[in-house]
Amino acid sequence: MSLRVVLVDDHRMVRVGVRSELADDLVVVGEAADVPSAVATVHEQRPDVVLLDVHLPGGEGGGGAEVLRQCSDLLGDVRFLALSVSDAAEDVVSVIRAGARGYVTKAIAGSDLSDAIRRVAGGDAVFSPRLAGFVLDAFGTAATDVAVADDELDRLSAREQEVMRLIARGFTYREVASELFISIKTVETHVSAVLRKLQLSSRHELTRWAAVRRLL
Incomplete structure (x- = not known):
């Protein structure tokens, strides 16, 4: 069964590249380049998974986390997977706290990204190597x-x-x-x-x- 995906990234070339790398069972149903358009597209399309960049224009400094906050009514029905060039602890923790189900960096291979999307759609939490430690540290109180x-x-x-x-x-x-x-x-x-x-x-x-x- 195909999974419906929305791509959110402010660089068109990144969106084109990601789209070309996704497996055939992952269907891109929408794209967005900033916070307002991302929120609107996710609410309109209600995809299975949103691939969400962490740093986006158009918000009040919130970027990807702001998209998650404005889509909090959809969390659970729509899963969010952060896809970013950043591997900074504060970026990882901010979007996970906001409701993302995982975080992978843009160094990930296309086949691994496709698998990560499927796993997140199935309810798993997915992280690039070493990033999971940031989350455990943040929540390990x-x-x-x-x-x-x-x-x-x-x-x-x-x-x-x-x-x-x-x-x-x-x-x-x-x-x-x-x-x-x-x-x-x-x-x-x-x-x-x-x-x-x-x-x-x-x-x-x-x-x-x-x-x-x-x-x-």
């Missing part, structure tokens, strides 16, 4: 203490914990329903209960909560 995590998890039923982990990994409600053999309405009910019990306000906050506690 005292909150990872096992006793704290266990205490918070005790607030959730066994089924709520199952739903929580899948939602935090980026599964859509429909995918969770299929995975657990329950209705979408039941998934919605469980997610509402999880957010209420953990005092969180969104799926994005839930993903960060689970990542900090190494529950993904």
Whole structure:
């Protein structure tokens, strides 16, 4: 089955090159070169995956992270994979905190990029070598203490914990329903209960909560 992809990069030659390198099962359905056009294109196309450059014009200094913030209503249904020339820790951490599912550099081979897109679409987190360490360092706080995590998890039923982990990994409600053999309405009910019990306000906050506690 083909995956629908949107390319976001302010250099046309980069977009042309990436498009030419993608495998046949990855269909580019839109392109954008700045923050406003990226936000508009992603909302219009609602692709499976957005390939997102970190540094983009048109935002208030936010670049790719600003695109993610303005597309927060789509996180989970649309997955974001950062593709950048930068391998700076602050760039990696900023877009992951904003909701990206992975980060690869432009040195990546075309076949590896295609595989990364498929993996992100499937719910995995994907990073170029050594970049994952930045994320672990950023989220590796005292909150990872096992006793704290266990205490918070005790607030959730066994089924709520199952739903929580899948939602935090980026599964859509429909995918969770299929995975657990329950209705979408039941998934919605469980997610509402999880957010209420953990005092969180969104799926994005839930993903960060689970990542900090190494529950993904």
